Amino acid sequence: MADERQPRLVERADLWSGLLFVALGALVLWIGADYPQGVPRRIGPGYVPRLLGVLMLGLGSFLAVRSLWAHEPIDTTIAWRPAACVLGSVVAFALVFEASGLVPAILVTVAIANYAVPDNRWTTAVGLGTVLALFAWALFVKGLRLPLPVWFK
């Protein structure tokens, strides 16, 4: 990597991971501050979290400092559309499943996930959703007899 163009400081992997772990470490120490530490011979619930928090803080600081001369770059592109559709479809599964059941949840999930790529049309979603809903119903509900709600109550 060294002989290629050097990434700017804000594009370095160590800086970002360093900041992430410093923040996480600080958060752990802050939230965990109230947990009883106990004494070393009988450690309390806060003892190990504090150790881990300090470790994260230390490792994070080390990474952040090292980023001054470690040049490994981050990947700056973010696939917004796939990320939004994929994550959205998973969340939708949870919500729709809770409100109704397996079949509507699968249909909605496929309908949203479908649009993660431009090549898929609404017909793909309908076809794929129907097949998957039928298959999942046959396999999990009929075949494996898992106690899943199938349809609106």
Added chain:
Amino acid sequence: MTDLLQNLAFGFGVALSPENLLFCLIGVLLGTLVGVLPGLGPVATIAMLLPITFTLPPVAALIMLAGLYYGAQYGGSTTAILVNIPGESSSVVTCIDGHMMARKGRAGSALAIAALGSLFAGCVATAVVAVFAVPLVRVAGSFQSPDYFGLLVFGMVAAVVLAQGSIVRSVAMVVLGLFLGLVGTDIASGQTRFTLGISALADGIGFVPVAMGLFGIAEVISSLERRALAPHHIEKITRLWPTREEARQAWPAVLRGTSIGSILGVLPGGGALISAFAAYVVEKKIAKDPSRFGQGAVEGVAAPESANNAGAQTSFIPVLAMGIPPNPVMALMLGAMTIHGIVPGPKVMTERPDLFWGMIASMWIGNLMLITINLPLIGIWVKFLQIPYRWLYCIIIVFCCIGVYTVNNTTTDVILMAVFGLFGYLLTKIRCEPAPLILGFILRPMLEENFRRALIISRGSWWVFIERPICAGFLAVSCLFLVAVLLPGIRKGREVAFKEG
């Protein structure tokens, strides 16, 4: 020796019951089916198919899971050879020469050599597991809390050192995994920790949503980003058997690969991936004409394929004997065992011999099935390869959702999976590997418990970790590993070793 044979006979008795045989077969077939799909490695495969084992009795469930694992592994190699897409990281090296063989019209022999090499490696590794499990369980039985603590630390350090990517970032990921593992209620005191007031988190974050978020959902987003959508070119299979010449070249490589894999699989941090890499590098080093590698050298397929199967199998030893998973796949198997109410560790062998020996025997049977059933079915697996990814990812998402939900029958886990999917995707952006996180996550209860007990034994003195020779030994070797890898010379070597792949 007679003990060993008796145990194995008992194991085969369990594994050969028609019911278990059937579940082994289903596992192998389903594992191959999913493993063959590009972009789905063994971790995602096992996580997705976990729910179908829930209704089974524990022995059958574990046999099926083991079958899923080999199946996924084998399916990954098929994809690597035929389309040059590694289904999983351990078949990355198989891509190089395997795909070149396929392009030269020798796809059939590449597949057959991979399968035959795997079968041989599987037989040897099964024997290794059977022979070494008993003494290892005995050793583990004499361990006390500080020793376990040392061993766990050593396992995590070794995993980080032997894996790819920045050491410091990987260590930090292990620590993060340890932290995520302790969200929930502390068993010793009953105090809830880091639940942010969310009552659903009082029972802790489930292992399955974390694993499926990081390895399933995040991977889908990354694949879509890499534009894995284009239909890929699949090489034709003409003749399924290797020529005499190819077989002659392959045999010594299979032997070497098997020994390398058997040894590296047992090491913490070892397993299929590192075994395959090491075997490939060794073949290239000892070859008379190293330039053949990358051009379709038979040894370049035979050695890593044997090694990854041997490594995959012997990595069951630390899980079965001590309850310590050496890699993410085994962490998942351990998680699955816990779901089935089995606490892996030295006690499994004495308390559930049917499970222990039955699973070992089923490994061998599973390998035999791979070659007698899977290889002839190659045409069908190729058909699955032709499913376009723009359909496939929707199917993966739906199965991940159902899979996660059915573990605890709660949609909270589905939401958690989405959260970890996002987190995993962002982590890969800043070049942090999710695998060490999973390892820390799964080892946290053992680590904290043994740490706590060690301090009780020593009346609060940290010296206990240095005074006990076994523990001190593990910790010293761990430090040595870390220091060694940070030395410039060895660090270069490590980077080269991974690049060779």
